[in-house]
Amino acid sequence: METATPEARSRELEERIAADPAAFRILTGDRPTGPLHLGHYFGTLANRVRLQRAGAELFIVIPDYQVITDRDVADHLTAHVEGLVADYLAAGIDPSAATIFRHSAVPALNQLMLPFLSLVTVGELSRNPTVKDEIAASRQASVSGLMFTYPVHQAADILFCKANLVPVGKDQLPHQEITRTVARRFNDRYGTVFPVPEALLSAAPLLLGTDGHKMGKSRGNAIALSAGPDETARLIKRAVTDTERQITYEPETRPQVSNLVLLADLCQDRDPHTVAAEIGSGGASALKKVVTDSVNEFLHPIRTRRTALIADRTHLRRVLAEGNTRANEIADRTLHEVRTAMDS
Numbered sequence: 001m002e003t004a005t006p007e008a009r010s011r012e013l014e015e016r017i018a019a020d021p022a023a024f025r026i027l028t029g030d031r032p033t034g035p036l037h038l039g040h041y042f043g044t045l046a047n048r049v050r051l052q053r054a055g056a057e058l059f060i061v062i063p064d065y066q067v068i069t070d071r072d073v074a075d076h077l078t079a080h081v082e083g084l085v086a087d088y089l090a091a092g093i094d095p096s097a098a099t100i101f102r103h104s105a106v107p108a109l110n111q112l113m114l115p116f117l118s119l120v121t122v123g124e125l126s127r128n129p130t131v132k133d134e135i136a137a138s139r140q141a142s143v144s145g146l147m148f149t150y151p152v153h154q155a156a157d158i159l160f161c162k163a164n165l166v167p168v169g170k171d172q173l174p175h176q177e178i179t180r181t182v183a184r185r186f187n188d189r190y191g192t193v194f195p196v197p198e199a200l201l202s203a204a205p206l207l208l209g210t211d212g213h214k215m216g217k218s219r220g221n222a223i224a225l226s227a228g229p230d231e232t233a234r235l236i237k238r239a240v241t242d243t244e245r246q247i248t249y250e251p252e253t254r255p256q257v258s259n260l261v262l263l264a265d266l267c268q269d270r271d272p273h274t275v276a277a278e279i280g281s282g283g284a285s286a287l288k289k290v291v292t293d294s295v296n297e298f299l300h301p302i303r304t305r306r307t308a309l310i311a312d313r314t315h316l317r318r319v320l321a322e323g324n325t326r327a328n329e330i331a332d333r334t335l336h337e338v339r340t341a342m343d344s
């Protein structure tokens, strides 16, 4: 079982979720560095909404302290946090059944981190490939201690509520391994307190940015859920394609064109080959028109809901305050259990 690929393991998990959704407590989260985009939507948000509707319990952490891993200061933090809450609710997450909270509002998470740090080695932390990539991409002159240790506070984000399922993108798998290691070693050393949580990968193929590279909030290649139809059209117009007029879906040999086909396919919930065949020999301009229309049509209801949500800050703050209170109650209880286990 342990040797199965994460993809195979995820398919197996989907079967268990379908059979008994209420057996799963899900925790996942997004750094508050800007608005969520279509990559987030198809990579994880749609999954969260689906799992919540199926009957799993949902926790979402907004890890504000993680923002200062690869930059000196976090800009517009509260605005970004409230923007994320609006994105979640606009995408269909039900706030009355989910616990949405901000990391810095739950002090016990940071107290859990100290014993957790004793359970991992410096070697394990410095070998983490995602941390290495982030260090390489960072514009900071030197690497902070937080950069190496944030996967351990991520373990606290996940374990405090005894989540057993973590829907994530592939880049988060090394962190997920650290969380599992922390849970296992804690249980071995002090008696069983934590479940060993599983990573759940999305079944949707990875959506790239309009330039054919990883879609990123700060790379100018991402279509935000909150972007207007004109901005969407502008971004897609600038998208990189090739000179062949016949549109096909061949991700290996035509990554940029195929990525646009995939985007239209995801928005229309159809098959990428059918979408490509319909455009036929229309070339890049026909492709871009189909993609723009599909995205704008798909996002229309989400954008309408988001506009209304953003206009009612009091409601967004209340959702967050309730989430913070609930997360604090659970985190305090878990911290008490951890202290008791370590004391006996």
Ligand code: TRP
Pocket (backbone or CB within 6 Å): 027, 028, 029, 030, 031, 061, 063, 066, 154, 157, 158, 166, 167, 168, 172
């Ligand atoms: N590291 C994640 C990111 O960069 C955010 C995150 C923080 C997270 N805590 C988490 C994701 C717990 C899943 C579970 O986006």
